[in-house]
Amino acid sequence: VYTSNQYDLTRHFQIEKNRSFFKIINKVSMSSITIEPHTPAVFVKPILYGNTAKHFGTKRDSDGHTHKWTLYVRSFYQEDLSTYISRVQFRLHETYTNNIRVVTHAPFEIEESGWGEFETQITLYFVDPNEKPVIFYHHLKLFSTEPDVVTGKEALVNEFYDELVFHEPSEQLARLLICSKANPSPVDEKEYALQKSETLAKIKTARQRVKNEIQELTERLRITQENIKRIRQRSVDQICVPGTFIGLLNEAIE
Amino acid sequence: MANADVLDILSDTLTSGNRGSANKDEIIREKKKGPKKSIRRPEGMKREVWSLINQDDRESVPIVPTDTKSGGNSYARWIKHSSMTVRPWQWTPFTNSARGPNDTFVLYHWQHKLDPNEPAPEYPFAKFNKHVDVPTYTDTEYEQYLQDKDWSRVETDALFDLCRQFELKFLIIHDRWNNILYLDRSVEDLKERYYTICTSLEYARTKRQTDKYNFDAAHERRRKEQLNKLLSRTKAEEEEELYLMNELKRIESERKERERIISHDVQKFVQQQDPHVTITATTPTQRTTPSSSRRSSINQEYLQRLNNSTNRTPTLQRTTTFEPPVGIKFPEFKRPGVFLRSQRMILPASIPNKKAVVIDQVLKQCQLERNPMACEEVVEEFNDLRSDIVLLFDLKNALNSAEYELQTSLHRLKSENGPLSSGPTSAQPLSSGSASSADNTKTFDFLLTQPSTPLDSVTSPRLSDSFEPSNNVRSSTSERKRRALSSQTSTLKKRDRQA
Numbered sequence: 001v002y003t004s005n006q007y008d009l010t011r012h013f014q015i016e017k018n019r020s021f022f023k024i025i026n027k028v029s030m031s032s033i034t035i036e037p038h039t040p041a042v043f044v045k046p047i048l049y050g051n052t053a054k055h056f057g058t059k060r061d062s063d064g065h066t067h068k069w070t071l072y073v074r075s076f077y078q079e080d081l082s083t084y085i086s087r088v089q090f091r092l093h094e095t096y097t098n099n100i101r102v103v104t105h106a107p108f109e110i111e112e113s114g115w116g117e118f119e120t121q122i123t124l125y126f127v128d129p130n131e132k133p134v135i136f137y138h139h140l141k142l143f144s145t146e147p148d149v150v151t152g153k154e155a156l157v158n159e160f161y162d163e164l165v166f167h168e169p170s171e172q173l174a175r176l177l178i179c180s181k182a183n184p185s186p187v188d189e190k191e192y193a194l195q196k197s198e199t200l201a202k203i204k205t206a207r208q209r210v211k212n213e214i215q216e217l218t219e220r221l222r223i224t225q226e227n228i229k230r231i232r233q234r235s236v237d238q239i240c241v242p243g244t245f246i247g248l249l250n251e252a253i254e
Numbered sequence: 255m256a257n258a259d260v261l262d263i264l265s266d267t268l269t270s271g272n273r274g275s276a277n278k279d280e281i282i283r284e285k286k287k288g289p290k291k292s293i294r295r296p297e298g299m300k301r302e303v304w305s306l307i308n309q310d311d312r313e314s315v316p317i318v319p320t321d322t323k324s325g326g327n328s329y330a331r332w333i334k335h336s337s338m339t340v341r342p343w344q345w346t347p348f349t350n351s352a353r354g355p356n357d358t359f360v361l362y363h364w365q366h367k368l369d370p371n372e373p374a375p376e377y378p379f380a381k382f383n384k385h386v387d388v389p390t391y392t393d394t395e396y397e398q399y400l401q402d403k404d405w406s407r408v409e410t411d412a413l414f415d416l417c418r419q420f421e422l423k424f425l426i427i428h429d430r431w432n433n434i435l436y437l438d439r440s441v442e443d444l445k446e447r448y449y450t451i452c453t454s455l456e457y458a459r460t461k462r463q464t465d466k467y468n469f470d471a472a473h474e475r476r477r478k479e480q481l482n483k484l485l486s487r488t489k490a491e492e493e494e495e496l497y498l499m500n501e502l503k504r505i506e507s508e509r510k511e512r513e514r515i516i517s518h519d520v521q522k523f524v525q526q527q528d529p530h531v532t533i534t535a536t537t538p539t540q541r542t543t544p545s546s547s548r549r550s551s552i553n554q555e556y557l558q559r560l561n562n563s564t565n566r567t568p569t570l571q572r573t574t575t576f577e578p579p580v581g582i583k584f585p586e587f588k589r590p591g592v593f594l595r596s597q598r599m600i601l602p603a604s605i606p607n608k609k610a611v612v613i614d615q616v617l618k619q620c621q622l623e624r625n626p627m628a629c630e631e632v633v634e635e636f637n638d639l640r641s642d643i644v645l646l647f648d649l650k651n652a653l654n655s656a657e658y659e660l661q662t663s664l665h666r667l668k669s670e671n672g673p674l675s676s677g678p679t680s681a682q683p684l685s686s687g688s689a690s691s692a693d694n695t696k697t698f699d700f701l702l703t704q705p706s707t708p709l710d711s712v713t714s715p716r717l718s719d720s721f722e723p724s725n726n727v728r729s730s731t732s733e734r735k736r737r738a739l740s741s742q743t744s745t746l747k748k749r750d751r752q753a
Binding site: 044046126131132134136160161162163164165166167168169192195196199200202203204205206207209210211213214217218220221224225227228231232234235238 | 516589590591592593594595596597616617620621622626627628629630631632635636638639642643645646649650652653656657659660663664666667670671
């Protein structure tokens, strides 16, 4: 049983959207409630982060750059992230001037050009100064084998879905989390929903396979152990000549 | 040796002026250069020896203060002036009473001059001439108690004479034993005869059983034979023995290792799955259950099953403590704060590299990527999947060890069957064929057969088969042996089913 006005609001909020997300929230709350006495507030904000990259077509002579790329963090529901994120710090490769770029307003993205791939570090700082920043990494992808991308007609999109989980945020932050608007883009939603269901199905089948094999192996193991025991028993019974080396050895083993 | 210590102690009081050389130039030079470096004592050389040899420029300070009042050899002078005198010695003849009363052999030695009144003292070493009391028997006693089928009266008498002569030194007696006149006797034979006679005589005379003359001739013979064999081992035999001992040690340690692996992994899962299964291997000491607060919602069902199993099975060999049933423990977020969902999916560093590789392998087989999209359900299921994979891997290892163990036990059983059954069957060569074969097949009847794997073409390539059999217990050569052995199991089982 959970009673929290804020919580009800969030739930109501999510019901309008995908039903599966509603289940997620429910599950989180149910599970956390069975363990702890009071109801912790948990807010989930799904985000998308990644980069797009487009080939110039030619290699720029001045610095050898071949691609134009954009590294970004945005909300899944096309919310305004700046309601609860104060700034985003992108850490690029050392060879870039000012390789630590900070973006303090939406859209939280960096547009740059380059010639090579590298790992970037993204840090999200929240409006509430008490919350620790969240750090994660993203490998900037430029190259692809798809013909369209190679020629430079299409841009390469390397995007990841993730969720920000807020455990018991402060009142202020909680209010901000609820208030931000949300309009999911239909394209995104459909794509990721599909990906999610696919992934889930695959995982489930894999789990089933593994479970079956575990069952099988445990049974075999049990039988083997039983056999070992029986053999030992049998050999002990047979060795009745005292003083022989083998007999002593068996006794020592037992 | 003590010089350095004493110098240290006196270094406060000793100034440069007190030291030996009061040469101005030397002192100045010393101050400029600093103290000369001292050579280190070579290793292995004793401290005292080194202090004798070592020429250090620092003055040696002796411990014992010398008496410098009187120059010269003062000890000799002190002795000279003392009133002590030397007792007079005399070159006296003496006899040794131990040589016998009729002895007239006279020797001379230095002795303190004695008063002529007092009698000559006994030769001090005569008292060491001890003799052994060899019992004597009368004819009647011999006829009554001491008759023996192997020993004639004459022989017995000769033996006792020798014993008396040589003070029961049986090696000499045996050497002196006249084996032309009498039968050839070994040392044990002679001893045996002597001691049996002694015990019989003792009993006859005192009517009391005594343990004084306990002599086990058979044991002695065996012991000497074994020692002789030991002494006469060739170099090759000795090496072979050493090699066998080492092999035995290695095999035993491997076996213990395997048992440990098996029991460790089995407890993880078998208990949980089927609470009525008795654990056949010895249960090692188990860790305590982590408190429920550590468990996340995902593992709640495992915990519940555990609790149920403990309630249902109060006895069995299990203690009330369990090992954590899940393979991997993923980072948990219960503290207030913001987290990214994918952080929950990170594999903890505690997973050894081998297992991580295995996980990747299996994921690839199931066409899953290493880090799928991070929503709640996916994360949960994914983590569970990976835990299960690790569990599967452990189980596979345990199964391999167990199968190897089974093979070795079977072989041992067969080898024991072989020499044992050859004895009784050799007497009856005609029926031996049928008997031994029946015996052989009979031995395997008591074994359980493995469940036959259903032919499911859908999941035909088993995930666990792709695991590298990695058991750090064995080396590569024995791995080949093991694979050869495991291939034999199938043929063995087929034979059983046919028999």
